[in-house]
């Protein structure tokens with residue numbers, strides 16, 4: 001069966017933590033109540049304070065502990081790239097440790113995490129109260145389908161806005177050996193310096209209605225290209241018969257990224273950003289473009305591939321399922337009251 005064309009693009013990892021709330025009034029909102037009650041046997045936790053560059057190492061250690069405890073990164077890439085910037089807060093703990101960290105980005109998105117050994121002591125609620133009082137907080141992301149986050153959201157009266165599925169698929173010799181063909185006149189090759197504006201143009205057009213990806217500008221692109229994982233060889237550009245950029249498949253190989261396998265975590269690559277320019281949509285390009293990226297990742301030795309996609313993007317979900325992807329977890333975005 002032919003794939004739907006154009007293939008709706010997956011939300012990139014960078015996009016997982018950002019969106020304007022739909023239908024939120026701009027009037028001041030009530031601040032969630034702070035349950036400031038120390039648990040028996042636990043000292044009263046310190047109050048949240050503004051985070052700065054000096055806190056970054058302690059925050060990184062907290063994020064590592066949380067990832068081990070919960071099996072998922074508590075913060076999305078956008079937040080990890082801006083630790084201690086913007087409206088960020090920490091709850092300090094003994095020995096220079098950090099008991100909790102959270103931030104509000106310019107678009108009103110919040111993410112926060114409490115140290116796994118310090119939960120159910122009111123710290124998360126205190127931090128949320130602090131962030132709402134000090135920033136233009138509108139929405140909050142919870143990564144992974146974790147029970148504490150759902151309970152925390154329910155306790156604070158947060159309304160579910162959006163679900164982002166994390167899909168995964170094993171890669172093997174068949175993918176590595178695949179010979180992906182494009183229609184006559186189309187050529188796929190890696191990104192070369194100087195092609196940033198062409199990529200930005202296609203990205204903006206293809207994601208014109210996407211809440212985060214459509215807003216990626218030159219500054220954001222340059223910042224992504226400075227990330228340690230960035231390799232121009234992984235950003236595949238598809239040039240059209242007229243010499244214009246027809247699409248791109250940015251694959252991401254982050255050495256630390258893994259997915260659960262039968263015998264423990266296995267390294268994974270990612271379908272990071274997939275876009276077909278509107279002028280080239282409807283020509284059956286998205287299927288081969290997706291497979292070309294998967295072949296690239298398989299040839300780089302990756303045994304698995306992941307991607308993020310909005311749960312309500314039914315055509316994309318159906319297409320990726322047909323390509324053998326299955327959902328392994330979900331991120332939830334809530335509206336703050």
Ligand SMILES: CC(C)(COP(=O)(O)OP(=O)(O)OC[C@H]1O[C@@H](n2cnc3c(N)ncnc32)[C@H](O)[C@@H]1OP(=O)(O)O)[C@@H](O)C(=O)NCCC(=O)NCCS
Nearest residue numbers: 112113114119120121122123124125142148149151152155
């Ligand atoms: C979700 C999270 C931030 C909660 O932090 P916390 O400091 O444990 O939260 P609080 O102690 O302020 O809990 C407030 C209320 O949320 C609910 N709650 C929180 N964790 C819960 C759990 N594991 N089970 C049941 N209810 C829970 C309870 O109603 C709790 O009040 P109570 O303890 O008086 O019953 C923390 O578990 C965490 O960091 N998780 C990983 C990151 C994450 O999911 N962030 C997104 C948050 S939306």
